[in-house]
Structures are given as structure tokens and as C-alpha cells.
Amino acid sequence: MDNSQKRILMAKTGLDGHWRGPTIVARALRDAGFEVIMIGMASTDDIVRAAVDEDVDLVGLNIGGHINVALRAVNSVQEARPGLPLFAGGTVPPHAMKQLQALGVEVFPPGSQLAAIVESAERLTHRSS
Amino acid sequence: MGTKPVLSSSEIELKAYYTAEDIPEPHRSRVNLPPGEAPYHRGFHSSGYRTKPWRIFQLSGFGKPEDENERIKFLLKNGETGFIMEHDRNTADHCYNVDHPDVVSRREDVGLTGAVMQSVRDIDICLDGLPMDTSFAHAGGAVVQHAPFALAGYWTVAKRRGFDLRKLAGTGQSDFNLTYLGCVTKQQIPTDAGLRFNADIIEFCTENLPRWVPVSVAGYNGADSGLTPDQELGSLFANTVEYLDEIKRRNKIPLEVAAKGCGGVSFRSSIHIFEEAAKMRAARLMWSDLLRERYDITEPKTANLRIHCVTAGSKMTYQQPLNNIVRGTVMALTAVLGGVQSLGVSGYDEALSIPSEHAHQMSVRIQQILQEETNICAVTDPLGGSYYIETLTAQLVEKAWQFFEDIMQEGGYLACLDSGWLHAKAAENQHKEFMAMESGEQNIVGVTFAEDDESPYEVDGFMGTDDAFDVATARLNELRRTRHETGAKAALKNLESVCRSESNIMPAMLAALDAEVTLGEIGDVYREVFGDWNTPIQT
Amino acid sequence: MLVSVSQEVTGLIDRALCGERSALARLLSKIEREHSSDVAQLLLGENLGQAHILGVTGPPGAGKSSLINSLLPIARQHFDRIAVLAIDPSSPFSHGALLGDRVRMQGDSLDDSVFIRSMASRGDTGGLARAAFGAITAFDACGWPLIIIETLGIGQVELDIVNVADTVLVVLNPGWGDVFQANKAGITESGNVFAINKCDRPGADKTRQELEESLRLLHADQCPRIVETVATSDRGADDLWQVLLEHQHALQAGGHLEETRADKRRQLFRKLMVNQLIAKLDSALASGESEPLLADMMAGVISIDDAVHRLLQIGQRSGHS
Numbered sequence: 011m012d013n014s015q016k017r018i019l020m021a022k023t024g025l026d027g028h029w030r031g032p033t034i035v036a037r038a039l040r041d042a043g044f045e046v047i048m049i050g051m052a053s054t055d056d057i058v059r060a061a062v063d064e065d066v067d068l069v070g071l072n073i074g075g076h077i078n079v080a081l082r083a084v085n086s087v088q089e090a091r092p093g094l095p096l097f098a099g100g101t102v103p104p105h106a107m108k109q110l111q112a113l114g115v116e117v118f119p120p121g122s123q124l125a126a127i128v129e130s131a132e133r134l135t136h137r138s139s
Numbered sequence: 140m141g142t143k144p145v146l147s148s149s150e151i152e153l154k155a156y157y158t159a160e161d162i163p164e165p166h167r168s169r170v171n172l173p174p175g176e177a178p179y180h181r182g183f184h185s186s187g188y189r190t191k192p193w194r195i196f197q198l199s200g201f202g203k204p205e206d207e208n209e210r211i212k213f214l215l216k217n218g219e220t221g222f223i224m225e226h227d228r229n230t231a232d233h234c235y236n237v238d239h240p241d242v243v244s245r246r247e248d249v250g251l252t253g254a255v256m257q258s259v260r261d262i263d264i265c266l267d268g269l270p271m272d273t274s275f276a277h278a279g280g281a282v283v284q285h286a287p288f289a290l291a292g293y294w295t296v297a298k299r300r301g302f303d304l305r306k307l308a309g310t311g312q313s314d315f316n317l318t319y320l321g322c323v324t325k326q327q328i329p330t331d332a333g334l335r336f337n338a339d340i341i342e343f344c345t346e347n348l349p350r351w352v353p354v355s356v357a358g359y360n361g362a363d364s365g366l367t368p369d370q371e372l373g374s375l376f377a378n379t380v381e382y383l384d385e386i387k388r389r390n391k392i393p394l395e396v397a398a399k400g401c402g403g404v405s406f407r408s409s410i411h412i413f414e415e416a417a418k419m420r421a422a423r424l425m426w427s428d429l430l431r432e433r434y435d436i437t438e439p440k441t442a443n444l445r446i447h448c449v450t451a452g453s454k455m456t457y458q459q460p461l462n463n464i465v466r467g468t469v470m471a472l473t474a475v476l477g478g479v480q481s482l483g484v485s486g487y488d489e490a491l492s493i494p495s496e497h498a499h500q501m502s503v504r505i506q507q508i509l510q511e512e513t514n515i516c517a518v519t520d521p522l523g524g525s526y527y528i529e530t531l532t533a534q535l536v537e538k539a540w541q542f543f544e545d546i547m548q549e550g551g552y553l554a555c556l557d558s559g560w561l562h563a564k565a566a567e568n569q570h571k572e573f574m575a576m577e578s579g580e581q582n583i584v585g586v587t588f589a590e591d592d593e594s595p596y597e598v599d600g601f602m603g604t605d606d607a608f609d610v611a612t613a614r615l616n617e618l619r620r621t622r623h624e625t626g627a628k629a630a631l632k633n634l635e636s637v638c639r640s641e642s643n644i645m646p647a648m649l650a651a652l653d654a655e656v657t658l659g660e661i662g663d664v665y666r667e668v669f670g671d672w673n674t675p676i677q678t
Numbered sequence: 679m680l681v682s683v684s685q686e687v688t689g690l691i692d693r694a695l696c697g698e699r700s701a702l703a704r705l706l707s708k709i710e711r712e713h714s715s716d717v718a719q720l721l722l723g724e725n726l727g728q729a730h731i732l733g734v735t736g737p738p739g740a741g742k743s744s745l746i747n748s749l750l751p752i753a754r755q756h757f758d759r760i761a762v763l764a765i766d767p768s769s770p771f772s773h774g775a776l777l778g779d780r781v782r783m784q785g786d787s788l789d790d791s792v793f794i795r796s797m798a799s800r801g802d803t804g805g806l807a808r809a810a811f812g813a814i815t816a817f818d819a820c821g822w823p824l825i826i827i828e829t830l831g832i833g834q835v836e837l838d839i840v841n842v843a844d845t846v847l848v849v850l851n852p853g854w855g856d857v858f859q860a861n862k863a864g865i866t867e868s869g870n871v872f873a874i875n876k877c878d879r880p881g882a883d884k885t886r887q888e889l890e891e892s893l894r895l896l897h898a899d900q901c902p903r904i905v906e907t908v909a910t911s912d913r914g915a916d917d918l919w920q921v922l923l924e925h926q927h928a929l930q931a932g933g934h935l936e937e938t939r940a941d942k943r944r945q946l947f948r949k950l951m952v953n954q955l956i957a958k959l960d961s962a963l964a965s966g967e968s969e970p971l972l973a974d975m976m977a978g979v980i981s982i983d984d985a986v987h988r989l990l991q992i993g994q995r996s997g998h999s
Contacts, residue, residue: 013711013800015773024248025229025241027323029676030364030453033566034573036677040774045798048677050781051325053244056788060780063793065703076247076602091700103491103600120457120490121586124577329910670911673744673876677778 077106157526166533187519200225204265207254225253234662250607286313321360365565373542419477459585463487492600559675630654733843738831744909804838852881877906958993
């Protein structure tokens with residue numbers, strides 16, 4: 011077994027426990043050879059601490075609520091780990107999508123293809139170029 | 140055409156057409172039974188919607204209690220015939236006050252999914268001017284650990300307004316599927332404590348609120364997590380059996396009365412029209428069989444299964460959201476063809492946010508058009524006698540009982556939640572469903588197919604109000620300053636000792652609400668006394 | 679051969695030793711991704727052996743993570759900083775992994791005094807990840823006084839944790855004896871302290887009795903202690919911590935701590951060496967070069983001894999290519 015596995019942190023910014031989407035995405039990423047660290051519903055502090063301590067290559071946020079909560083998490087991660095890529099999915103209405111994209115976050119709204127999400131993870135972690 | 144079999148969502152193989160010979164016995168001999176006769180698959184009343192159209196019952200709520208009050212009044216004015224109080228899920232589902240660190244760190248989320256109600260004062264504001272004495276109300280408390288608080292709050296306000304609890308009609312749901320299967324919270328009481336709460340509520344209502352539906356087992360949240368229609372049916376009745384067996388074990392109230400209380404259930408109405416309509420018919424039949432065979436109950440009024448239905452939120456698409464008005468209509472029609480008693484239609488903006496006022500109005504309008512213009516209320520069980528529908532009904536009943544038996548083999552419904560067995564079933568189906576979409580086997584219009592047309596209307600997510608957190612914080616502080624502290628502390632202490640005993644929790648809960656004890660304080664007692672459920676899945 | 683590691687790694691080590699958290703985190707990745715033992719050896723000169731190492735093991739689903747979560751706030755009263763290494767299995771098919779232990783350890787008490795690191799087993803069969811030893815060395819060198827390691831759910835036979843931890847806590851559930859009949863001995867032999875978690879479930883008394891019996895057979899004098907817990911409501915956590923502390927104190931007071939550790943380390947290194955040998959042998963057997971050798975051996979032309987010797991030489995070469 012080689013040792014080049016990339017590590018992805020998956021967190022939910024809201025206190026909403028819908029697990030359909032995140033579970034399917036996490037499974038797809040695992041099946042594509044990623045090590046996925048799942049921390050469930052996590053506060054901004056939890057997300058930042060995990061991003062640092064776990065030394066992940068990518069952070070995935072499941073967003074399900076007010077966009078400001080997600081933006082706070084994104085800003086804090088970018089401050090603690092400059093240059094660390096992020097992507098996001100979940101209930102992200104158009105206005106929120108634009109705000110996230112402006113921060114360099116790739117966004118996958120409901121209905122996105124898993125293949126596109128995996129492709130993005132590979133590109134963002136430089137597993138493919 | 141290839142030879143690949145065509146399957147329903149319950150994986151029943153479908154024929155190209157059906158004849159009378161396809162209907163299996165013993166169902167074939169029941170086809171000609173009229174509605175109003177056991178086993179009631181054709182409906183409980185022969186006159187159906189002629190005498191009583193279904194109740195238009197929409198989930199509603201956001202922001203401050205006064206915002207929610209305004210939205211409920213708007214819906215009632217627009218033709219809703221019952222009302223639902225939705226509590227803010229950040230606080231309610233977890234029994235946290237707004238100053239809990241997990242809530243503070245997400246303060247903008249507060250009020251997005253319902254009004255923040257931390258004490259009886261908030262509930263009073265939310266109910267201002269609402270017809271509590273004449274309307275069927277959903278008092279909130281969809282979540283098991285939150286139900287005693289929400290119900291006690293509603294009843295306390297009713298008592299203060301001089302209404303007789305014995306005449307009050309409504310429900311509180313208190314449903315396991317919602318947070319133990321569908322939408323798993325960060326912290327909640329273990330399932331055995333939840334079962335105790337629900338049995339307490341059933342007993343309390345039996346003695347004090349005979350018109351109240353104490354609990355409402357909701358297949359919806361199982362189905363929208365991935366359970367197929369047969370599994371939704373099987374798990375729903377396995378859940379009901381937990382309640383009835385517990386009531387029987389306690390032996391404090393007549394089982395028939397408890398069974399009547401458990402006979403108000405909710406299902407998801409999804410997009411496969413005929414299978415979903417057959418599911419409602421199968422549910423009535425199964426309820427009647429279950430009562431007779433397992434509990435020896437044949438009393439017709441008890442065997443009357445009342446079905447509330449919500450259209451499948453997960454079928455609503457993010458892309459081209461106006462298409463969802465059509466999806467909502469189809470799923471609403473499906474439920475009505477199945478003969479449900481009450482219906483909520485998901486907003487067309489479901490995949491984007493909570494419903495906007497316009498989306499809410501459309502959900503009501505869909506139902507009004509069906510009721511007023513289509514003449515659908517004229518004939519009971521309009522699908523009855525269709526070779527296809529009758530065959531599907533019989534096949535669903537059989538598959539559902541099989542799933543029920545599987546659950547029993549695994550130790551029962553609650554054991555299947557504790558072990559993650561049901562979650563695994565749901566996840567397996569989700570995965571299949573997703574892969575069918577991914578591979579192009581299942582097209583979704585506007586998402587994987589016909590993606591190119593431009594919607595002329597920009598639909599964006601509705602974000603409610605932005606002062607819910609601040610106002611809730613101010614009110615919490617105000618309450619702490621002005622309530623009778625000694626009384627509140629004593630009521631809370633009493634609640635804690637009742638929690639530790641085997642007594643019914645509801646009298647102490649009513650006293651606590653009356654003494655202005657807050658939601659978060661009650662949650663702290665739960666966490667101290669009952670601990671935390673050991674979530675079997677990675678969320 | 680002393681190791682060659684990059685400037686980057688030596689820089690990371692310096693910063694990590696100075697207490698820079700992100701440098702330690704990155705160093706752990708280096709240990710995982712590169713030659714784990716090489717990086718770890720660089721640390722051997724540091725002030726090692728200061729940390730107390732607590733291993734937590736037990737069958738899948740026993741509640742190891744939740745129990746660690748209950749112990750953390752109590753342990754914090756005795757140790758100002760705690761490192762947790764949580765190991766989950768890698769998928770043998772994709773080599774990816776779902777690492778979900780951390781989600782159960784995010785109690786309210788979590789702050790910068792706790793460093794949780796999730797690690798995938800990446801094909802290791804002993805219940806740890808291959809990089810676990812290196813990671814523990816790194817935590818130790820960087821002055822983390824308590825290191826808790828959560829192993830894979832044991833089901834297999836090998837229990838490397840025994841050779842890594844000072845104290846091994848085995849977490850079981852009521853009814854465990856019926857389910858894990860086959861591997862009972864392995865589990866009972868490995869523990870210094872036992873927790874019967876989810877003890878509010880039926881069968882706790884019977885499980886305790888059975889466990890006591892099998893432990894008495896193993897230990898003539900000092901029987902390991904058994905504590906009953908319910909991790910989800912923190913029940914029994916205080917007692918359990920006391921018992922764990924007592925085990926640690928007994929180790930120190932007995933004066934045999936260093937001796938025991940050296941013993942364990944020898945066992946561990948032996949295991950690591952055996953693994954290396956097997957890997958080399960396997961890679962030699964997979965190469966075309968081994969064919970004539972095997973034929974000779976089977977024909978009796980050369981001895982098994984000779985064949986092994988020459989296969990290892992081949993393995994040495996192909997391992998470097």
C-alpha cells in the first residue's frame with residue numbers, strides 16, 4: 011500500500027443533522043482513495059483546530075443554514091491555514107454561492123454529480139493536474 | 140426494449156399491464172369491499188372527502204415568535220385549515236437556550252427553521268390571536284426530547300386563556316425517525332428515555348386531553364432518509380408496536396385508547412404516483428391487521444388510521460425551482476388519491492431554503508385547486524378496483540410485513556436505531572438512488588436532463604429575519620431577571636426528581652413551564668439524568 | 679545507515695520541538711507519508727520516555743472513542759496537555775478511509791490542550807497504523823505528557839498496542855463473551871485495566887463474572903481491575919480514571935518502568951523487523967528473478983536456507999528500485 015493518500019476534513023457548519031448528502035460524498039471520496047476525517051456538526055473553532063491538527067489537504071464544508079455561519083468558518087480556516095483549499099455543498103442558495111465563490115471556495119449545490127466532486131478533490135489536492 | 144425488469148421503488152417488478160388474475164389472494168376477494176369496512180384499505184368512511192376534505196396543513200415558521208405568528212395568520216387567511224408551530228431547530232432539537240455555545244457560534248442560523256421559543260412567554264407570543272379552541276394544531280415538538288416541553292407550553296398557554304384541555308385538538312408528533320434516523324442531532328436522550336417520554340405523553344393525554352393525538356409516528360423522515368415505501372410502512376408499524384407494547388407493559392390505561400392515540404401517523408408522498416397511492420391504502424390495511432392480530436383490537440374507531448402526508452422534500456430540485464410546483468402538485472395528487480386526511484406540500488424553494496411567503500402560498504394553492512376545481516373529492520378511493528393498484532397494494536403489504544419481521548428479528552425498532560441497522564438500510568438505498576441518477580438511469584428534469592432552459596424568474600433562498608437571535612437573547616435575559624426565581628428553581632428541581640423516578644413526566648413539565656423554566660434548563664436536566672444517545676452513524 | 683531526511687523535515691522538527699502546533703501536525707504527516715522510522719529516529723536523541731502512554735482497545739463499537747471523550751476532562755486535571763491518536767481502518771480496495779473517531783471526542787472541554795490526530799491503518803494488521811510508533815515518538819519528544827492511542831476495533835489476533843502502551847485499557851460491552859468467543863484469550867491477556875462500557879445494558883453482571891474468571895486464570899496474584907461505565911452519560915469515568923492512574927503509579931513505584939518499556943520496545947522492533955523481512959520476501963517472490971531459485975529449491979538443488987538468503991538479496995534490490 012503506498013503512502014500518498016490525501017486527507018480531507020469534512021464538517022457540517024450548521025446544527026442540522028441531515029446526513030444523506032455528506033455521507034454519500036464521504037463514501038465517494040473514500041472510494042476514490044482519499045482519507046476522509048469526519049467531524050460532523052462542528053463549530054468554527056472545532057473546524058479550525060481539526061484543519062490544523064489533522065494537517066489535511068482539503069476542507070469540505072456541508073452548509074445548511076445562514077451563509078454568515080459558513081463564511082465565518084471559511085475565513086477562519088483560511089487565516090489559520092493560508093492557501094488550504096476548501097469546497098462546499100449543501101443547501102446553498104444562489105446569493106450564498108456567489109459569496110463563497112468570491113472567497114475561492116468551490117461550491118456544489120444539490121444535484122451536483124459525485125464525479126465532479128471527486129474531480130474537484132483530486133484537482134484541489136494536486137492528485138491530478 | 141431490453142429485457143431488464145422494470146421495478147418500483149420498493150423493488151417490486153412491474154408488469155406492462157395488469158389483469159384481475161394478477162391480484163393475489165386473499166386480497167382479490169377484498170377488492171369489492173366498500174370503503175368503511177375492515178380492513179379499511181379503501182378508506183375509513185364511505186363518503187370520504189365529500190363529508191370532510193383533507194386538512195391543508197403546512198409547516199410554517201421562522202424568526203421571532205411574532206414573525207411566525209404573522210406567517211400562521213397569513214396561511215390561515217389563505218385557506219389553511221389547521222396550523223403548525225415550528226420551533227427553531229437549533230435550540231429546540233437540542234433543548235438548548237440561545238446562549239449555549241453551540242448556538243452562539245451559529246447565531247445567524249437561529250430562527251431560520253422556526254421561531255425561537257425558550258419559555259412559555261415566547262409560546263404565548265407565537266399563539267397570539269390564534270384560534271386554539273377551534274383549530275387542529277401541531278404544537279411543535281416533532282423531536283422526541285423536545286415534545287414534552289412544546290406540548291406543555293402549548294397547553295399552559297391554552298389553560299391561561301381559559302380553554303378546557305379536554306376539548307383541545309392537536310398533535311405534537313414526538314417522532315423517533317426525525318432525529319434518530321433522518322436528521323441526527325448533536326445531543327439527544329437515549330432511545331429508551333425517549334420511549335418513556337412518549338408513553339408518558341400517551342398516558343397523560345388519555346387521561347387529560349382525549350381529543351389530542353399524543354404522538355404521531357412519522358414514516359416521512361425514514362422515507363426521506365432513504366427507506367423505500369415498503370420499508371417506510373414496515374418500520375412505521377414496528378415503531379408503533381414499541382409504544383403499544385410499552386403501554387401494555389405499564390398497564391395503566393386501556394390499550395384500545397392508547398391504540399387510538401397511536402393511529403394518527405404521517406407518511407411521505409413521493410413522486411412514483413401509483414406505488415405511493417397504494418402505500419396509503421396498504422397502511423390502513425396493515426393497521427387494521429396489526430391491531431386485530433397482535434392486540435386483539437377490532438373496534439372500528441380504533442382501527443381508523445388517520446394519515447397526514449407531506450410531499451417529498453428531497454424530490455425538490457435546486458435547479459429550475461419553478462418545476463417543483465409541478466412536482467408538488469403530482470405528489471399532492473398522489474396523496475389525495477391514496478385518501479389521506481391531512482396534507483402539506485413542500486415549497487418550490489425547498490432545495491434552496493425555508494419556504495418564502497410566495498412558496499408557502501403556492502403550496503396552499505396547489506391543494507385548493509385540487510379540492511375546488513378537480514372534483515377529486517366526489518368519489519372515495521377512486522383508484523379502487525384497478526388491477527394494478529390492487530396488486531401493488533397487496534404486494535406492498537406483504538413486503539412491508541417482511542421488513543417489519545426483519546426489524547423484529549433485529550430486536551425491534553428502537554434496537555435497530557441504536558445499532559444503526561435502519562441507517563444502513565437507508566444509506567444503501569440512498570446510494571443506489573444516487574447512483575441511478577449519476578449513471579443516467581434515472582433522469583431528473585432540469586438537473587441531469589433538459590438542463591438548458593432559462594427560468595424567467597430568479598428564485599433565491601429566503602433567509603427569514605435577521606434579529607431572531609438578538610431578540611431571543613434579550614428575552615432570555617429579561618425572563619431571568621423578572622421570573623419568580625424560587626418558584627422556577629423548585630419546579631426545575633421537581634422535574635429533575637421526576638425524571639429520575641418512574642412517574643409521568645408531564646405534570647412536572649406543565650408545572651415547570653408555568654413557573655417559566657426555560658428550554659435550556661430542561662435540556663440540562665435531561666443531559667444530567669439520561670446522558671447522550673450513542674449515535675451509530677458518522678454524520 | 680543513518681537516515682537522510684530533507685531540510686524541510688529537520689526544520690519541522692525544530693519548530694515542533696519549540697511547541698509550534700502546526701509544525702507538529704505537519705511532522706506527523708511526514709512520518710505517515712515518508713519513511714516513518716527514519717523521521718522518528720531523528721527524534722530519538724530528544725528527551726524521550728517522559729510521556730505516559732495509554733492504549734485503548736476493544737471490539738468495534740464498544741465505545742472506545744466515547745469513553746476517551748469522557749476521560750479527557752478528568753485526565754486534564756492531572757495532565758496539562760493530552761495527545762490522542764485515533765486509528766481507523768483503511769479500505770483494502772481503494773486505500774482510502776473514513777476516519778470518524780474525532781466526531782465523538784468533541785466534547786465541550788475540548789480546547790488547545792488536547793491534540794487529536796486521526797490516522798488510517800494503511801494496511802497494518804496489528805491494530806495500529808504503521809506510522810503510529812513514529813507519531814507517538816513525535817508527541818513524546820514534543821513534551822505531550824499523556825498520549826492516548828485508540829486502536830482499530832480488535833477482531834484480529836495481533837495486538838501491537840501491548841508493546842507500545844504503558845497501560846492498556848480494554849473496553850468491552852455486556853454480552854461480549856458470547857460474541858468474541860474465539861479471541862477471548864487474546865483480549866483478556868492484553869489488558870491492564872478493563873472497562874465494561876454500556877453497563878446499563880442487560881448482561882453486565884454476567885460479563886463481569888466471566889471476565890473475572892478468565893482473568894483469575896491468567897493472573898495468580900494481581901488481577902487487573904474491572905470498571906463499569908456508560909460513556910454516553912460519563913458514568914464510571916471518574917472511577918475508571920482513578921484505576922488507570924493507580925496502574926501508572928504502580929508502574930513507576932515498582933521501579934520496573936524502564937525495564938518493561940525496553941522489553942516492550944524490543945518486541946515492537948522485532949515485529950517491525952519481521953514486517954520488513956516479509957515485505958522484502960514478498961517483493962522478491964513477486965519478481966521474475968525468484969523463479970529459477972524457487973525451482974532449484976523445490977528440486978532440492980539448494981537448501982531453504984540458501985533460498986531465503988538469496989531471495990532477501992533480491993528483495994533488497996527490488997525494494998530500492
